[in-house]
Every structure is written in structure tokens, then in C-alpha cells.
Amino acid sequence: MVLRWTGRSAAFATAIAAALVVLAVGPFVFAPGVTDRLTALFVYVILGAMWNALAGYGGLVSVGQQAFFGLGAFAAIRLSHAGVPVYPSLAVAALLVGLLALPLGEVMLRLRGGEFAIGMWVVAELAHLLVNLDPLINGETGTSLIALNAVTAPARRADTYWSALGGMVVLLGAMFLMLRGRVGASVQAIRDDEQAAASVGVRVLATKRVVFVLAALGCALAGALWLASAITFQPRAYFSVQWTAYMIFMTLVGGLGTFEGPVLGAVLFFVVETVFGAYGVWYLVGLGAAALLFALFVPAGLWGNAERRYALRMLPVGYHVALPASRQPGGG
Amino acid sequence: MPDQDVLLTASGIGKRFNALAVLSDVDFAVHDREAIGIVGPNGAGKTTLLNVLSGALAADAGRIVFRGDDVSRLDAAERCRRGIARSHQIPRPFAGMTVFENLLVGARTGAGEHGEAAYRRCIESLELCGMLPLANRRAETLGLLDRKRLELARALATDPVLLLLDEIGGGLTDAEAAELVGIIRVIYGRGIAVVWIEHIVHVLVQVVGRMVCMDAGRVIADGTPDAVLQDAAVIDAYLGSAHAHPDS
Numbered sequence A: 001m002v003l004r005w006t007g008r009s010a011a012f013a014t015a016i017a018a019a020l021v022v023l024a025v026g027p028f029v030f031a032p033g034v035t036d037r038l039t040a041l042f043v044y045v046i047l048g049a050m051w052n053a054l055a056g057y058g059g060l061v062s063v064g065q066q067a068f069f070g071l072g073a074f075a076a077i078r079l080s081h082a083g084v085p086v087y088p089s090l091a092v093a094a095l096l097v098g099l100l101a102l103p104l105g106e107v108m109l110r111l112r113g114g115e116f117a118i119g120m121w122v123v124a125e126l127a128h129l130l131v132n133l134d135p136l137i138n139g140e141t142g143t144s145l146i147a148l149n150a151v152t153a154p155a156r157r158a159d160t161y162w163s164a165l166g167g168m169v170v171l172l173g174a175m176f177l178m179l180r181g182r183v184g185a186s187v188q189a190i191r192d193d194e195q196a197a198a199s200v201g202v203r204v205l206a207t208k209r210v211v212f213v214l215a216a217l218g219c220a221l222a223g224a225l226w227l228a229s230a231i232t233f234q235p236r237a238y239f240s241v242q243w244t245a246y247m248i249f250m251t252l253v254g255g256l257g258t259f260e261g262p263v264l265g266a267v268l269f270f271v272v273e274t275v276f277g278a279y280g281v282w283y284l285v286g287l288g289a290a291a292l293l294f295a296l297f298v299p300a301g302l303w304g305n306a307e308r309r310y311a312l313r314m315l316p317v318g319y320h321v322a323l324p325a326s327r328q329p330g331g332g
Numbered sequence B: 001m002p003d004q005d006v007l008l009t010a011s012g013i014g015k016r017f018n019a020l021a022v023l024s025d026v027d028f029a030v031h032d033r034e035a036i037g038i039v040g041p042n043g044a045g046k047t048t049l050l051n052v053l054s055g056a057l058a059a060d061a062g063r064i065v066f067r068g069d070d071v072s073r074l075d076a077a078e079r080c081r082r083g084i085a086r087s088h089q090i091p092r093p094f095a096g097m098t099v100f101e102n103l104l105v106g107a108r109t110g111a112g113e114h115g116e117a118a119y120r121r122c123i124e125s126l127e128l129c130g131m132l133p134l135a136n137r138r139a140e141t142l143g144l145l146d147r148k149r150l151e152l153a154r155a156l157a158t159d160p161v162l163l164l165l166d167e168i169g170g171g172l173t174d175a176e177a178a179e180l181v182g183i184i185r186v187i188y189g190r191g192i193a194v195v196w197i198e199h200i201v202h203v204l205v206q207v208v209g210r211m212v213c214m215d216a217g218r219v220i221a222d223g224t225p226d227a228v229l230q231d232a233a234v235i236d237a238y239l240g241s242a243h244a245h246p247d248s
């Protein structure tokens, strides 16, 4: 009587699986430049999805997610320096930052709205300063993931690509399972109306904690992956607020509070960057203007808009009640 | 009534918004399987009292005991899990979710049910409230009357012991009001205590066995509907003005 999969969502899931199979063999097929760019795209998808998890579902607007991006990269540097093999160190770095987010969330989640947003920015600035205190980093001069020098460029390119693809699949998969499960209904209820959610028994703070930690862990993994592809670590580049600006752009353009929206937003961002990235400052101004226009005129984002207009639900995170024909609206 | 029949006691409740005292020293008790109507002019503090009982607002003074436990310091989610459910005077649907999903949140968290049991509770609740045909509609597409009905259905899906209703009957036709009375009677018949704030007194008296009238943050009358409606203070504070503006 209650269905989760529709024919359309099954077809959509099949298409995603097919696309992933094609992407998985990428490094054998694509030109090196394409492989590198796609690695960047996977990182963008992670970033967009994580900011959306936080703001779109948790109602937590943060302008300091670069804190976790930078800490993820820094933790990977430290772990690798301590002798942990490079690629495992990326995942371990993300988990460590996720652990750090537990106590941090206890403090930050007590703040409301604008206080939380600005508070997170302060956290990012603090994290930046603290990382600069580490002698290994050489201040703003930075350092690099030296261990990767031992690997040949093609092998490094392919391994980083697969790590990014795998990281993206695992994080989006985790988010999908979360939304589909018990926490998911609560998270979506909080997204729509926090007070009403509490009135039907949703533990708002506990649910936000889950989202906060997931977003921290995801952004940290993105930072560590970015390090593996860039190799150099200059604190200023990683702790830059521009990362959060990108996340906001992807989420607003794609559709805040929809699962698919930020993925679409990341692909659009990737295309725009590829075409206009060389224009420097004007490119950034254009991005900002586009995000603003979307917020004003397409507040639901591209995907959110399509979802409303055509009652689209590609991923089966919802529920459909199969009603007897006589009970259908207008059916008598 | 003997004490073991008491479901909820609120004593000495005070609530201020800055300089404005909205509730002053309110005592209010609900017994098992009781249906109580709350009336009073706009701004009397009825909604605020309901917010304080459900935990949406913390009281500044007083104590709330529910089924023998002091719940004064528990938040709204915890009180709901213990059996206090409420509807909102201005509906607060989960706009981006379907009607069925709106209820499912409450069945899972408020009632603590899983899988098929949660589905069954939602469908049963929708059916009782006459909303099953709307199960797959996104809540944001509903009109005001259906949103109010959704408030009732969603509160019911949390499996309450005490149901607090805030003006769910406004704007109904006579036939719709009669249907609503039927629904509340079924709920009450299941042993769920009901506290119902409503301006339409002739609808209210078809369900409730006790009536409370509030004015300016105080309880000014509490007793059988007949006694309360004939009380001089009630006529003065409420019924006089209600007759002058029947829809306010």
C-alpha cells in the first residue's frame, strides 16, 4: 500500500549506476587533463552536497565550511608526515575532523541563525591561525604532500581520481540512506518547520548534530582530496571563504533542500569555471551575481523548480500511498 | 474528581513577553478521558497557554505535571513523545513533504513506531480525518481548511494521550463543522483527552463536558458548559463581544 520506488526513480537509479561504471574506467580512457578536471568536479559535488545537507536540510547556514576543508587537508599532511600511507590518510583525516566536529557542534549549535553563520566564519579564521602555528606548515609559505613525490604522475592522477569518485559515491550514498531512513523524515521536517517538527516529537538538536558532523566530515574529505590533486598546501588557499561561496552558489543554483539540486549545481559551476575561470576577478563577480539572481528569481533553484512544476522525484527518498481507484481525487 | 484520575496539572503558570504579562498565575487541570473547551476573547492568552502546556514555550513561573512526572523543563519533542500532541492555530505544515509524509514524521518520532505499523497509523489517521484522498499531495498545495485538518491528523499520528487543539474549526460550513464534531468524538471515544480552543461555542458544546473561559491571561470561569456560559463575568468579558463580532 505504501511504495517507495516508482518506475521513474528505478530508471533514474539505473542511469546513475551506468554513469558510475563509465566514470570508474575514466583514467584508462580520458586524457590526463580531463581526468584532473573530473577529480575537481567530484570534489565540487561533495562540497555542494555537504553545504546543502547543512543549510537545506538542517537549516544551518554556515559561511565557515572552509574550516573543515582546510582542516581535512592539514590533517592529511600531518598523518602522512607521521607515516600513514597517503590515500588511507585522506579518509582518516576526514574521520578525525568529523570527530572534532562533535564537541565543536555542541558549542556552535547553541547559536541561532546569523550568529551561527558568523560564528562558523570565526571558527574558520581560528582554525587557519592555529594551523599556521604548526612549524611543519611554514606559515603562509605552506608545504606539500611530499609522500606523493614517490608516486609517478599517471598513477597519482588515477589514484586521486578514484579516491575522489569513491569519496563522492560514499558520501552521497550515506546522505541518500540518511534521507531515506528514519532520520531523513525528521531532517526534512526540520527543513520545512523546526517548531512544528519539535511538536511532533523530532529531537531537533540531536538531528542537527548528525547533519553538522556529516557536513564537517564531507568538507574535510573534499579538502584532503583537493590536497592530493594539488599536492601543495598553502593555508590561505584552503581556509579561503571562497570555498564556501562556491558551495552556496552550487546549492542555490541547483536547489536548496533537494538531493539532486546541488549535484546539478556542481556540474553547472564546473562548466562555468571551465569556460570563464580565466577571467579572474570578473569571473568571481559573475558567480556572485548569478547566485544572487537565482536567490531572487528562482529561489527553489533549477532542480527545485522542476521538481515542483513536474512533481519530479527521481530518487526514492519519499513515500507514495497507493490509493484504491475510488479514493483518488476526482475518482468519486 | 479523585486525584488518580488527573492526567495533567498546571499550577501557578506565568508567562510574560517583555513587559506584557500574557499568563498570570493560571491553574489548569485535565483529567483522564476528559474533553475541555477553552473560550475567551482574542489576546486572552489561550494559544500561549497551549504553547506552555506543549512545551513550545517555557513558562516563566509555575509547574506542569503530566501523568505524575514534572515535565516543566522538558522540551516540546519530549512532551510529545510522552503523549502531549497539539495543533497550531496558524497551520505549520511540512510544506515540501506530502500529506502522508507529514504524518509519518509524527508516527515515527512522536509515536515511536517503525515500518508497517507507522504506515498503518498514518493511513488510519488520514482516513479518520477524511484526508486519505490527499495522501500524496505536497502540503504546500493545500488550502487553509485542509491545512487545519492536516494539523489534526498529524497530531493524532503521534499517538497522543492528551490532544491540544487550537481553533481548528474556524471558517467551516455547518456540514463541515458537524463532520469535525464527529471526528473529535471518535478521538475522544478512544480515551484520548481533548483540550479544544474554539470560538464557535455551539460546536464546542457538542463535544466538551467542561468549559474554561480565559480573559487577560487569567482563568475567569471553569465548570460545566452551561454554568460557564451563564457566568456574569464570562458574558461581560467574552460573550458580549462575541455576539457583537460573531467571527472575531
Ligand SMILES: Nc1ncnc2c1ncn2[C@@H]1O[C@H](COP(=O)(O)OP(=O)(O)O)[C@@H](O)[C@H]1O
Pocket (backbone or CB within 6 Å): B017, B022, B040, B041, B042, B043, B044, B045, B046, B047, B048, B049
Ligand atoms: N511570541 C509573542 N511575542 C510577544 N507577544 C506575544 C507573543 N505571542 C502572543 N503574544 C501576545 O500575547 C497575548 C496573548 O496572545 P494569545 O495567547 O495568542 O491569545 P489568544 O490565543 O487567546 O488569542 C496577545 O496580546 C499577543 O499579542
Ligand SMILES: [Mg+2]
Pocket (backbone or CB within 6 Å): B046, B047, B048, B089
Ligand atoms: Mg489564539
